[in-house]
Each structure stands twice: as C-alpha cells, then as structure tokens.
Amino acid sequence: MVAWIGASLALMPVAGAQNTAQDLPVFGRSQAVPNPPPPALQNLPQGLPDLGDPSAALLSGVQERKLGESVMREVRGSGGYLNDPEVVGYLNELGNRLVNAVPGAPFDFEFFAMADSSINAFALPGGFVGVNTGLILLTQTESELASVLGHEITHVTQHHIARSLGNQRDAMLAMLGALAAAVLVSRSHSSSSGDMTQAAIASASGLAIQSQITFTRQNEEEADRIGFQRMVAAGFDPTSMATFMERLQRSTRFVEGNAPNYLRDHPVTTQRIADAQARAQGLPFRQVPDSLDFQMVRALLRSYEGTPREAVAFFRDAIAERKYNNEVAAHYGLVAALLRAQDLKTAQAELTALEKTAPPHPMIEGIAGQVLMQSGQLKAAITRYQAALVRYPRKMQLVYDYPEALMKDNQASKAATFLTEQLQRFPSDGPLHQLAARAYAALGKQLLQHQHQAEFYAWQGNLKAAVMQLELAIKAGDGDFYQLSAAESRLRAVRQELVDQEKDSGSNRRAG
Known part of the structure; x- marks a missing residue:
C-alpha cells in the first residue's frame, strides 16, 4: 500500500469491536480547549532534515490541495464520515498543535474522523488527515494519538504523495480517482475489510503492491522519524509512539487470515518499534497528563457503541466499579449514552450531578443544551446556548445547536441572522x-x-x-x-x- 493511505496503521478491527457508523449522529458535540505552547525545538536530539522538494516540478501545492479537496468532497458525502463537531473539533485542536510545533507547513491542515471501528489513520493530498474512531478508542493516552497524527502529518509535509505522483504519474492519477472509494471500502463491515481496502487500491492503481514496498517503507520510516520529532516538539511523551505500536502488535497477533500480506511482514512489529524505542531513550523522562478533552471525546465515542441500553450499562458499571481513567469523562459518557437512549429525565439528573464536580467546559455546555432541547425546554436551551457562546464563540457544537433550538422555538428569523453572521x-x-x-x-x-x-x-x-x-x-x-x-x-x-x-x-x- 502506498504510504499516504497510512499503510503502517491500516490494521484490522480489534477483536470484539463493533462497527458504530449507523449509530453516530450527524452533528455531535464541540471543540477542544487550547493546548500549552510546545517546547523549544533545540531540545530535540536531531533537527528536521531539509529534503528539498524534488516533486514540485511535477505537482504544485495548488494541484495537490485541489486533489485532496476533490477526494474530501467524496468522503464527506459518504455514510462513514463522522460529522461530529466534538470529535472533529478536538482532532483539529490536537492536529494543529502538532502542525504548528514545527514551522513551515505547506498547507492548512484539516483533520477528520471516520465512523469505523477498524484501526486506521491516513493522509490525503493537500493536508487532509483522517482517523478512524476505532483507532481513537484504542489509544490509551493523548500522546499515543499524537504519535499517530504526527506520523500522518509527515506524509503530507514531506510531499510523499507528490513524490508518488512523480514516480508513477499516470497510474497514481488513476489511483487518486478511486481513492475515496478505497477509503470507504475500509469501513469495517466485515473482518476482511483490511484486505478489501488493499484490493480496492491495488485495482484502482493498476500496480502490483509489491512494486511499491521499498518506496513505501522509505516513506514510513521517514514519517516515523520526523513524526516523532514533531510529537516531541509539541510537548508529548516520547515513549508513546513505541508504546502504541506495541499495542497494535498485540491487538492483531492472534487474528488470523485478515491482515494484508504487506502488513504481516512490515516492520511495524519489529524494526519500527525498536527504532521508536531508541529515539525515546536519549530524551529525559516526561510525564504528560491527558487533556480532559481527550478523555471526554473517547467517552463520547464509547457512548455510540452497541445499543443505547448497552452503552448506558457500560458507563454505569464503569462508574460503580471505578474502572475509568477520568471520573468527569465517565459521567459525561453516561449522560451521552442516556441522551442516546432518550432517557431524558435520568440524563438531566446525571448532568446536574456532573456539573457539581466538573470544571467549566464547552462539551458540558453542549450536551446540557441538547438535554434541554430534546426535553422540550427550548427557552432554557436557548438561554444556555447564548451564555455558552459568549464564553466559547468558536465551539462548533454550540454554533450548530443554537440556531437549531431557535428554529424549534419558531424563531427562524433570528436563526437566519445568526447563521449569516457565522x-x-x-x-x-x-x-x-x-x-x-x-x-x-x-x-x-x-x-x-x-x-x-x-x-x-x-x-x-x-x-x-x-x-x-x-x-x-x-x-x-x-x-x-x-x-x-x-x-x-x-x-x-x-x-x-x-x-x-x-x-x-x-x-x-x-x-x-
């Protein structure tokens, strides 16, 4: 598989995982709070290499962006695209923290999520980076998720896609025409979806996968190396890349017959792990706490899994047995699950209890407004949204839900005025x-x-x-x-x- 589809991470679903695409809402919750500035780049063990841009003569930045936008339009129109402002907003906060840690990014990046329980992340031409919800749930720390995004960002900043087009221009143009379909095939409707994705991409390009292996490995190694430096520059745990690779290895070790051949002999379980560990050894220990946003987004995604009743039971059990990484996030997940189950009275009670212990947070404001709106308390919802937007004017869940509440309250004119401003x-x-x-x-x-x-x-x-x-x-x-x-x-x-x-x-x- 070519590097820019995230071959190193295109693994099969974790055993027991469920596809949740049909349960995910069109609009979800909100965006993340700002992160602290990254440390100085001079603390890195080595500088970022200046590889030049030999591909520029064949594919300009404008052309690359245009290709990416074309693919993204197809992806957005698919049933697998997760148009949840809470998840998308958080990914863009985290992703752009990584992008901005190293100056000189060639594009404005856009990060998005696919409602898919399989473990995958991928870069598209022109600065678009996608992450499956299954991968977010597999990560146990924010630094692990940052290591994945740093890897995919590097595929873009190092112009791996443009180089591929330079080497195989006609065939790769054909592949780009079918890339969106390949991304959608990767949705895990069956345990063989990983092979289906490989087959779709191989068919689209008309090239044998084996002819791409050496090239792909070089790009993967470069993405690991520079992605690691970017992650460290942004202030994340240097050991997290190796830790997450090891978890990927364990999650697929006993799943037979599903892993593409390329991934079976790819050094994701051997040399890449060793290289990531070696890079981290030369750096001082850094304990990096997860943001509340990370924990709440994971809880939100978990609330979408299984049936509504199963999601409620999961969080009730986790809270009763104290099996959670963050208590606020666990209670937030319970409110989200109750909202999905349409148990609005209990959701309101749990939300009231949550607000007594949780710090002020836009995601709590967003879900509080939704509980009120779905309970028919439209005036109260509107008042809450108005106050929240003063404090969090760029949180898209609030921006989407406020006019929704206005329209439900027969205030379409006020909604139209607000939407024109936005x-x-x-x-x-x-x-x-x-x-x-x-x-x-x-x-x-x-x-x-x-x-x-x-x-x-x-x-x-x-x-x-x-x-x-x-x-x-x-x-x-x-x-x-x-x-x-x-x-x-x-x-x-x-x-x-x-x-x-x-x-x-x-x-x-x-x-x-």
Whole structure:
C-alpha cells in the first residue's frame, strides 16, 4: 500500500469491536480547549532534515490541495464520515498543535474522523488527515494519538504523495480517482475489510503492491522519524509512539487470515518499534497528563457503541466499579449514552450531578443544551446556548445547536441572522449552510434556501445536486438583484467545476 493511505496503521478491527457508523449522529458535540505552547525545538536530539522538494516540478501545492479537496468532497458525502463537531473539533485542536510545533507547513491542515471501528489513520493530498474512531478508542493516552497524527502529518509535509505522483504519474492519477472509494471500502463491515481496502487500491492503481514496498517503507520510516520529532516538539511523551505500536502488535497477533500480506511482514512489529524505542531513550523522562478533552471525546465515542441500553450499562458499571481513567469523562459518557437512549429525565439528573464536580467546559455546555432541547425546554436551551457562546464563540457544537433550538422555538428569523453572521466567519462550513437552508425554508425565502442547500451539496461533493439547487434558486423569483447575480455567478462556477470533474474522471478511467 502506498504510504499516504497510512499503510503502517491500516490494521484490522480489534477483536470484539463493533462497527458504530449507523449509530453516530450527524452533528455531535464541540471543540477542544487550547493546548500549552510546545517546547523549544533545540531540545530535540536531531533537527528536521531539509529534503528539498524534488516533486514540485511535477505537482504544485495548488494541484495537490485541489486533489485532496476533490477526494474530501467524496468522503464527506459518504455514510462513514463522522460529522461530529466534538470529535472533529478536538482532532483539529490536537492536529494543529502538532502542525504548528514545527514551522513551515505547506498547507492548512484539516483533520477528520471516520465512523469505523477498524484501526486506521491516513493522509490525503493537500493536508487532509483522517482517523478512524476505532483507532481513537484504542489509544490509551493523548500522546499515543499524537504519535499517530504526527506520523500522518509527515506524509503530507514531506510531499510523499507528490513524490508518488512523480514516480508513477499516470497510474497514481488513476489511483487518486478511486481513492475515496478505497477509503470507504475500509469501513469495517466485515473482518476482511483490511484486505478489501488493499484490493480496492491495488485495482484502482493498476500496480502490483509489491512494486511499491521499498518506496513505501522509505516513506514510513521517514514519517516515523520526523513524526516523532514533531510529537516531541509539541510537548508529548516520547515513549508513546513505541508504546502504541506495541499495542497494535498485540491487538492483531492472534487474528488470523485478515491482515494484508504487506502488513504481516512490515516492520511495524519489529524494526519500527525498536527504532521508536531508541529515539525515546536519549530524551529525559516526561510525564504528560491527558487533556480532559481527550478523555471526554473517547467517552463520547464509547457512548455510540452497541445499543443505547448497552452503552448506558457500560458507563454505569464503569462508574460503580471505578474502572475509568477520568471520573468527569465517565459521567459525561453516561449522560451521552442516556441522551442516546432518550432517557431524558435520568440524563438531566446525571448532568446536574456532573456539573457539581466538573470544571467549566464547552462539551458540558453542549450536551446540557441538547438535554434541554430534546426535553422540550427550548427557552432554557436557548438561554444556555447564548451564555455558552459568549464564553466559547468558536465551539462548533454550540454554533450548530443554537440556531437549531431557535428554529424549534419558531424563531427562524433570528436563526437566519445568526447563521449569516457565522457563515461570514466559516464560509465553507457545509453543515452551517444546511442549517441556513432550513431557516430560510421556514421563512419562505426560496432563493436563499436553495442557494444554501446548493453549498451544502457542493461541500459533500454532489455537484449535480448543487447545480439543480442553484437553478431552482434562480427560478425562485423572490431575491433581489444582488442575490440573483450571486446565484448566477455561483451556478457558472459550479457548472465549470462539474465539467472539470467529469473530464478528470474520464482521464482517470483511460489511465487505469
């Protein structure tokens, strides 16, 4: 497997793990609190190598980003994409802490999660990094998760994708055309999904996997080495990379018949572990506590597993037996499980108890608002969201849920005004456009309704649906001159993008 799909981490599901994609919500909870600044880079055992950019002549940064955005649109439109602001927000806080630990990142990074219990993380062209929920749950410390993200970030910063395109340009372009499908195949609907992913990618590229092994190993070694330095620069535990690799080894040692051949003889269980241990030995011991955000996000993901009743029982048992890493996170997970089970009265009681012991936190504000909203206490929910947004104005769970509560309370005009303000801050946020479409539909403003729905479809990669919505917007006849002109201009742009996409698809089919 090529390095930038995260071959070193594309392992099979942990025994007993469940696929939770069908249980995960469209909108989840919020974002993470800021992390402390990283230590000075001069404390590292060695500097980051300047490898230059021999791929630049073949694939520019703009082209690489465009490829990544194209794949991401397909991923966002899939059933496996986890559009949970709590999880996504946390991953972006953690990921960008790692990115910013070393100056000179070539892209603005976007981190996202796939609702998949298998153990996988992967980098896409142009600064997009995905992590399966199963991998987050397998990590036991925040430093372990940071080691995975640092590895994947390095695949991007070292231009491994562009180098691959330089070496196998036609074949790799064909592979990129099918990359989104390969990512979606990796969702663990069966224990053989790891092999299915390998087969999908091999078929898409038209290349034998064996012809890529040496190249892939070189990239994996580089990603380990530089990713380790990035993780240490960001202030995380140097031993965590080796520790997590060892857990990966143990989690798959007795699972027969599922691991791809490449992973069976890949040095993830031997040389890579030894190298990671050797790098950590030369550094002073550093005990790095996990953030509350990390523990709460893991609890939230755990609350989505199994049936709602099973999730509630899991947290009740864990709390009764004190089998948890963080008490606040365990009680938060119980509230989330009760909310999922629609036991709103008990959820309210548990939330009240949680707030007596927990520090102020945006994730607690988010779930408190949801308990109130789902209980029909709309005025109280609105008041709570308003106060929380003053304190946490960039926490997307609150940004999404406040207009939702307003619309439920028949205040669509106020919701539309708020969403217009937020879209000035986050103009490319697909879920915000979808909420705006609903608000304008409630107000009977058809041009704006269809225009925002078009932006949501474009964000998902469904350009044909976006074109149809923009055509409806222009025909609505209820917009002013400026709104109509904006819709017509956007329609021309999306139509051209659709033409370009179809041309690229045709080229990829011929190259394959």
